[in-house]
Amino acid sequence: MLSLRLLALPFALAIASNAQNNLDNLGARTLKEFNVPGIAVGVIEDGRVLVEKGYGVRKIGESAPVTEHSLFQIASNTKAFTAASLAILADQKKISWDDRVIDVLPSFQMSDAYVSREMRIRDLLCHRSGLSLGAGDLMVFPDSTLSAPVFLQHLRYVPLSTSFRSRYAYDNVLYTVAGQVIEKVSGLSWQDFIQQKIFDPLGMTESRPRAEELKPTDEIAFPHARNGSKLEVLAPDRLGSGAPAGAINSSVHDILKWVNTQLNQGAYAGGRLFSAEQSKEMWTPHIFVPISDKYPPELASQKPNFQAYGLGWFLTEYHGERIIFHTGGLGGMVTRVTLVPSKKLGIVVFTNQEAGAAFNAITYSLLDQYLGNPPHDWVAAYSTVTKRHEAEGHEAVEKAVAKRNANSKPSLPLEKFAGRYRDAWYGDILITHNNGQLAIQFTHSPHLTGTLEHFQYDTFIARWRDRSMDADAYVTFALNPDGSIREVKMQPVSPLTDFSFDFQDLDLKPVASDAKPW
Numbered sequence: 001m002l003s004l005r006l007l008a009l010p011f012a013l014a015i016a017s018n019a020q021n022n023l024d025n026l027g028a029r030t031l032k033e034f035n036v037p038g039i040a041v042g043v044i045e046d047g048r049v050l051v052e053k054g055y056g057v058r059k060i061g062e063s064a065p066v067t068e069h070s071l072f073q074i075a076s077n078t079k080a081f082t083a084a085s086l087a088i089l090a091d092q093k094k095i096s097w098d099d100r101v102i103d104v105l106p107s108f109q110m111s112d113a114y115v116s117r118e119m120r121i122r123d124l125l126c127h128r129s130g131l132s133l134g135a136g137d138l139m140v141f142p143d144s145t146l147s148a149p150v151f152l153q154h155l156r157y158v159p160l161s162t163s164f165r166s167r168y169a170y171d172n173v174l175y176t177v178a179g180q181v182i183e184k185v186s187g188l189s190w191q192d193f194i195q196q197k198i199f200d201p202l203g204m205t206e207s208r209p210r211a212e213e214l215k216p217t218d219e220i221a222f223p224h225a226r227n228g229s230k231l232e233v234l235a236p237d238r239l240g241s242g243a244p245a246g247a248i249n250s251s252v253h254d255i256l257k258w259v260n261t262q263l264n265q266g267a268y269a270g271g272r273l274f275s276a277e278q279s280k281e282m283w284t285p286h287i288f289v290p291i292s293d294k295y296p297p298e299l300a301s302q303k304p305n306f307q308a309y310g311l312g313w314f315l316t317e318y319h320g321e322r323i324i325f326h327t328g329g330l331g332g333m334v335t336r337v338t339l340v341p342s343k344k345l346g347i348v349v350f351t352n353q354e355a356g357a358a359f360n361a362i363t364y365s366l367l368d369q370y371l372g373n374p375p376h377d378w379v380a381a382y383s384t385v386t387k388r389h390e391a392e393g394h395e396a397v398e399k400a401v402a403k404r405n406a407n408s409k410p411s412l413p414l415e416k417f418a419g420r421y422r423d424a425w426y427g428d429i430l431i432t433h434n435n436g437q438l439a440i441q442f443t444h445s446p447h448l449t450g451t452l453e454h455f456q457y458d459t460f461i462a463r464w465r466d467r468s469m470d471a472d473a474y475v476t477f478a479l480n481p482d483g484s485i486r487e488v489k490m491q492p493v494s495p496l497t498d499f500s501f502d503f504q505d506l507d508l509k510p511v512a513s514d515a516k517p518w
Contacts, residue, residue: 026365026379027055033383034355035231037224038066041362042252042348044260045370052253058352059222060231068253069206070221071214072350073236074335075328077255078248080262080282082175083125083312085182085193087266087278094185097122097281097311104181109156115164116156124178125311126286127170132161134499136173138426140242141500142331142447142469146427148241151176157424159505168287168309172245172500179244190244202257202268207250210243211236219251221352223332225468231353232468234332246328252348255337259346262324262339282311283324283341289314296388298381302364318364319373329354329498331468338363345370357382393496400493408456411479414438417452417460420515421488421508427518429488429508440475443517461493470494471501485510 027039038056042049054066089095101108101119110116115130123129136158139146146154155173162169179190186193191209199207208214214236223234239247250258261268265279285308295303304323307316316323324339336359338347347366349359361378368375410417418433428443431452440462442448450464458477472493480486488510490503 022369023051023053023366024055026362027053029379030358030361031056033379034353034358034361034386035226036351036353036355036358037231038070038221038352039358039362040066040068040070040072040221040252040348040350041366042068042256042259042346043366043370044256044263044346046344047260047264049256052256054252058220059233060224061233064219066221066352067219069251070219070350071206071208071249071251072221072335072352073211073223073246073328073330073333074248074250074255074337074350075246075330075333076172077326077328077335077337078244078246079125079175080312080326080337081194081198081248081258082178082182082190082244083282084198084274084278085190086121086125086178086311087274087282088197089182089185090281091275091278095121095181101177101181104184105152105177107152108177111156111158111160112164115160118164121178121181122286122311123165124174124181126309127168128165128287129169129171129174130160130162130164130166131158131169131171131173132502132505133169133171134502135159135161135169135171135505136425137171137500137502138442138445138448138506140172140176140239140245141237142445142466143238144240144242145444145446146241148176148180151241152180154425154427159507165287168289170499172242175245176242182244191247194248198258198273201270201273202254202261204250204254204257207248207254210247211238211249214249218249220249221333221350223330224353225332226354226470227467234468237330239330246330252350255348256346259337259339259348263341263344263346282313283315284310285315286310296385298384301376318367319371321371327356327359329356334359336360336363338367340367340371343370355386357386390496393494397494404456406456410454411458411477412483412485417477417485419485420511420513420517422511422515422518423506423508426506428511429506462490469501471497473497473501473503 037060038058040054043051052068056066058064058066098120139151182190182193194209224231265276266272266274287309289307291307304316313324321340326337328335333352334356335350347363349362351358361382364378415433418431421429430441432439438452440452447466450462452460453463455461460475462473462475473490476489478486488508490506
């Protein structure tokens with residue numbers, strides 16, 4: 001037996017070396033193909049860390065490399081931490097998943113009285129409230145000055161688009177409410193709860209609950225976004241009241257400890273974060289997620305038979321294996337965490353550029369490797385899909401421009417469009433006139449400042465000064481019979497605009513120039 005083991009050892013080392021070479025080649029190719037400065041990859045299986053590695057650099061123009069200790073904004077992968085925090089409180093019998101939100105937060109109110117009365121704590125986490133995709137996100141993203149109490153007060157004005165619990169539509173705002181529940185029940189701020197009840201027990205010493213807690217000595221990966229044909233370094237998003245939806249910063253080294261705890265149904269070396277019963281609850285489908293009939297042919301072999309959302313996690317399958325996963329995206333940074341419970345396998349991919357194709361290409365390549373599936377060139381597949389998707393988006397914008405009546409004029413002199421406009425849930429937007437040019441400013445969102453360029457008739461395009469957002473929007477004025485402005489509507493110019501720029505949900509009305517700002 002000893003001789004056989006000695007003979008097997010070089011063979012095992014050769015396999016491991018070959019797998020590492022394959023991953024290195026995959027990492028280098030992904031960086032180049034999707035123009036990503038840096039990527040961190042982690043793999044854990046049955047409690048053993050198999051991969052902890054970085055590729056590329058933390059910031060363009062600098063040589064500091066991405067390593068397993070580099071801190072990335074994990075964005076919506078934060079949601080699983082917020083769900084786990086509530087699971088901890090449920091284990092402590094301080095809440096039940098079916099407690100009414102208004103019994104914990106009496107000031108909680110949606111735009112529908114029935115929904116306000118019947119919303120349960122679990123409903124905050126599974127995207128079935130009746131809100132539309134990304135509704136209310138402008139209250140927290142991009143960086144907003146609105147505080148959590150003001151946010152909670154004005155949630156009641158965000159419109160619903162479907163009936164309660166009838167349809168899936170991803171939202172962030174109700175995770176902010178979930179954070180308020182945690183604070184009210186525990187007596188700790190959301191970030192202190194995350195630090196004391198999750199980070200500290202798991203030894204996640206590199207992780208920070210919010211960007212505000214980052215230290216000068218931290219190994220920070222900077223976010224990047226495309227501005228035209230080149231990349232631009234961004235400042236980290238500070239989500240403020242939206243922190244429970246996406247504010248955590250972590251490293252692959254730390255997040256693998258979290259992943260291992262998830263794969264062990266809440267257990268870790270020093271004890272338990274939450275019970276196996278709570279793990280099952282979080283991984284139970286609460287609402288089914290529609291699967292597109294227009295699945296790209298290049299990705300056909302990964303099209304799932306079902307997809308659902310639990311509590312802080314997406315639930316699906318790949319080649320017959322149950323998959324628990326989540327993705328996350330903020331300005332200049334996207335991440336993915338993937339779990340295969342039956343194999344106790346976890347795969348983590350962090351990137352510091354807005355290229356979801358990059359984390360997907362690496363994730364599926366590693367899934368195929370560890371699940372024994374036939375190899376597939378996912379880099380090429382996602383590259384083709386991405387290029388086609390971007391081309392279709394640009395074509396849609398070009399078609400709108402081609403239909404534009406370039407000879408049309410605004411109904412009013414430009415200075416008549418200037419004024420203060422108010423939406424019930426967001427607050428005030430200022431339009432000013434100076435030297436023949438209109439400008440627009442969202443009063444709670446410093447990044448949403450730009451010029452208004454005439455498009456046609458009484459529609460203008462808001463061109464934001466921060467070009468990295470890629471979120472220009474149509475601004476259309478509607479007039480009363482007497483020629484005064486009745487309302488202003490907005491919508492994204494490009495179908496590629498991130499859904500969190502929910503301009504279409506705004507219902508802006510003019511207010512008197514001497515009205516008290518809000």
